[in-house]
Amino acid sequence: MSRIVIVGGGAAGLELSTLLGKTVRKEDEIILVEPETHHFWKPRLHEIAAGTFDSDLDTVCYFTHGARHGYQHYQAAMTDVDRENKMLSVRRPDGTEAAIKYDYLIIAIGAVSNDFNTTGAKDHCLFLDSASQARQAWHQVSQILRASEDRSVNIVGAGATGVELAAELARVSQKLQRYNGAPLHINLIEAANRVLPNSPEKMSEKVLKELERNNVNVLLDTRIREVTDKGMLTVDNRELDADVQFWAAGVKAPDWLNGIGGLSYNRMNQIQVNANLTTTIDDSIFALGDCASIPQADGSFVPPKAQAANRAAVHLAKSLGGMLRGKPLTDFEFKDSGMVVAVGHHFAVGSFAPGSKMEGKMVLQGRLIRRLYDTIFRLHQRTVTGMFTVSRLMIAKRLKAVFKPNGI
Template identity: 65%
Template sequence: MSRVVIVGGGAAGLELASLLGRSVNGQDEIILVEGETHHYWKPRFHEIAAGTFDNDLDTLCYFSHGAKNGYRHFQARMTDIKREDKQIIVYKPNGETDTLSYDYLVIAIGAISNDFATKGALDHCLFLDTPEQARDSWQQISALLRSGEKRTINIVGAGATGLELAAELAKVSGKLSQNPHAARLTINLIEASDRVLPNSPIEMSKQAHKKLEQYQVNVMLNTRIASVDQQGMTTSDGQTLNADIQFWAAGIKAPNWLKNIGGLESNQANQLMVQQTLATTLDPNIFSLGDCASIPQGDGTMVPPKAQAANRAAVHLAKNLTGLMQGKELTPFIYKDGGMVVAIGHDFAISTMMNDRLILKGRLVRRLYDTIFRLHQKTVSGLFTMSRLIIAKRLKCIFQPSS
């Protein structure tokens, strides 16, 4: 019997644990190491922060889910790797440290925002890198919305996370506009590049910018933040942007503690270097996938940090590990980009397809965004459970009292 330890219960880690747990049928031991008790899909963290997330139907309890899908949830956070002993060191919720042995180790802890060492950003900005941060953000935003008068929110970074957060907050503010006791929000979306969604096709950026303006989001392009303090932000040209709440959603990197952990090779963004098989370059028994891994392709490109890439890597590694435990050779992970979908509020989204040659937008595309989440649910819980959740969601929307 082999023991596979998966560190990180995000999209990639949970999908891998679910697929492996169902495939090994108890012949091997699958352990998911994750400090949280419940799973939240990271592309929807902005909804948690804005108070529009459905906690009843769109979360998943690791403990009960693991019991049904053949893996065990070990609530802890990895702090180090003892490669010579094939053990990881973990920090448990009760404050104790412990060790956990493995035959195969998979690291799938995702990535965090990159503050680029901007003075004051860590101390005075909110981040959306973990469920806990997203929940804490909602607590602050909820209090702000109830405070009345004019309030300002600064959001640094007009990539998918920053853009979706700005749009979601604008929609929430708009719904509360008839409440005389609710705050009236000014939302500044600040981007160092010359367009929103700087890594997407230009036409997609234009359409997203246009929609943000319709939501009355103040988009500030070619604006670099030099420092952050408790009152606001200072740009590189000396402009002051005061705000009541400040978010940082610019750039990504793996957590600092992951850099060269256990003597493994990593890059400047702290990502673990892996081969195309997803095995780390220095240890054939340790694998990594998702945003914390630097995954090469045969043509010299790297796999982009996208939810769909994490999903496909998890499916591939599940097959690879199952085969490896049966004495088979590893096969390379080949990624084909299926495009990009960005939600701008609950009734509008923009997507790219056909290698960015086709740009789609509108309410139907927003349903496509929801479908990506449902495919994630299908992977981790199966078609029957996913279908039940869809039906329950629709019934809830029909019968719940209007706000």
Template identity: 60%
Template sequence: MSRVVIVGGGAAGLELASILGRSVNCQDEVILVDGETHHYWKPRFHEIAAGTFDNDLDTLCYFSHGAKNGYMHYQGWMTDIKREEKQLVVSKPNGETDFVNYDYLVIAIGAISNDFATPGALEHCLFLDSPEQARSSWLQISSLLRSGHQRAINIVGAGATGLELAAELAKVNAGLEPNPHAAKLKINLIEATDRVLPNSPLKMSHQAQLMLEKYNINVMLNTRIASVEQQGMTTSDGLTISADIQFWAAGIKAPNWLKNIGGLESNSFNQLMVQQTLASTLDPNIFALGDCAAIPQGEGVMVPPKAQAANRAAVHLAKSLTGLMRGKQLTPFIYKDGGMVVAIGHNFAISTMMNDKLILKGRVIRRLYDTIFRLHQKTVSGVLTMSRLIIAKRLKCIFQPN
């Protein structure tokens, strides 16, 4: 009998738990450790913050889902690893400390925004690194929208998260224009480099910039934030950018508490160092995947921090770990980039394909963005459940009042 403990119920962790739970022998155990009660797909956190997320159809309860898919949900947060005892140290919601034994441990906690030690950023900015933070952000934005007058929102970082958040808030703002009591938002999207989506092809950045300007978003390029105050930000040039609410969505790193946890090797971004098999460099019984892991691909190339990379690593490790439990050898994870899709509002998206040689845009590509989420649902819940959710979503859009 083997016990696999998976820490983190994000896209990668949940997919791994679901596949393993349905495929391992009945005498084996799969335990998913996460402090939340429900799963939210991280690429849609910006929708939660903007109040456009469908909580009824697009969330998943770990407890009931685990019962149907062969794993058990343990509500709690990892705080340490006792490697010699093969125990995970967990903080429970009531504040008590517990220990969870494991034979194989998989860490898939994702990453958080990197504030680059900017003074005041942690104290005065909102982050979208967890469902709790996204929900808290919506409470503040909802209050702001109801306050009337001209209001401003600063968003630092014009990568996918910052761009999607800015576009979603702009659409909400436009939808409230007929309401005389609603606030009018000025959205400042602040980027330290010379273009939005700085890690994407130039043509993709250009198309994204055009759409942001169409949504009346104030894009501020080559603008580096030196400090953050309660009611605004100060740039390295001494400019003050005032705002009622401020978001930080620039850069990523693994949480500080993960660095060298249990004596494991990590890098300067707090990511756990693993082999190409996804096993940690210092312990063959501990694995890591997703944005919290530094996964090599040979010749100094690392797997990029993308949702699709985490999903594919989860599917790979599910097969490889199942084989290991049956006496086979682990297999290396080989990542092939399938491009990227960035949503700009509900009716437009931009995508790269064919090794960034082809740039596509428009309403059809926005449907492709939704399809990626549906494929995630298919992996964790099956084709039948995914199909029922799609039908329910369509019917809800048709019959619910505006």
């Protein structure tokens, strides 16, 4: 019997926990270490911050889900790893410390935004790296949406998170204006010369047009020097006042991860692993998702994307299950199939084509692509809960929309 301990209940960790229950031996034990009680799909945290996320239908309770799918949820956060004795140190929600014995440890804690040590960013900006942060953001956003006079929001970073947050806030503001709400002025700030700088240029152009159509003020080639409680100061000394400020630029693994267990890390705090997802220092410890630096055969590294984390989870579930039955681990190879970005509740832009390079991909837009964006989330739900449950959730969501059409 082997005890497999998974740290992190995000998209990769939850899918891996679910799938391992089907691929490992009956006598093997699976433990998911996660400080939260419920799973939220990270690409939709911007909807929580904007107050449009359906918490009743689109979350997963780790405790009940684990009971159904063959793993145990241990509510705690990782603090250290003793590789010699194969012990994981954790901190429970009440602050007490504990240790969990493991035979195989899998780290899948995801990534956080990178503020690049910008003065004042940590103190005066909201981040969307967890559900609790997103709920805190909605608490502040809801107050300014109900104000009697105009309010402003600054969002740093025009990657997928920043674009989707700006568009969702614009939609909510427009909806509330029908009920005499005050307009919300949104500044989307990007250091690069276009939004979605890692996507095809054609996609950036379409997204920019849609953002401007929704009255989002997009500031390109703009770097932030300092953040205060009143707003932001750019490197060329422009002042951008705001009532609420978000930081959604840059990606790195959490600072506290760097150095844990004496593993090897890169400058983005990511754990360095081999192509088969074992760490370069210890082959009984695995890492995947945004917290891992995963090499590819062509010398590149797997990008920090939700689809990459999902596919790595599916791969490792099969590979580790095979290893426990005497087969060798297999290498993970990621092929980028494109990206879809939601720009508001009824519009999305996507790029699609086989291959690993973004240039030259077909770019589509509109309501149909927005439905595809929702389908990607449903595919994640299908992996976690099964097709029957997903079908029930979709029916319930339709009925809820009929009987509560004016909800935000």
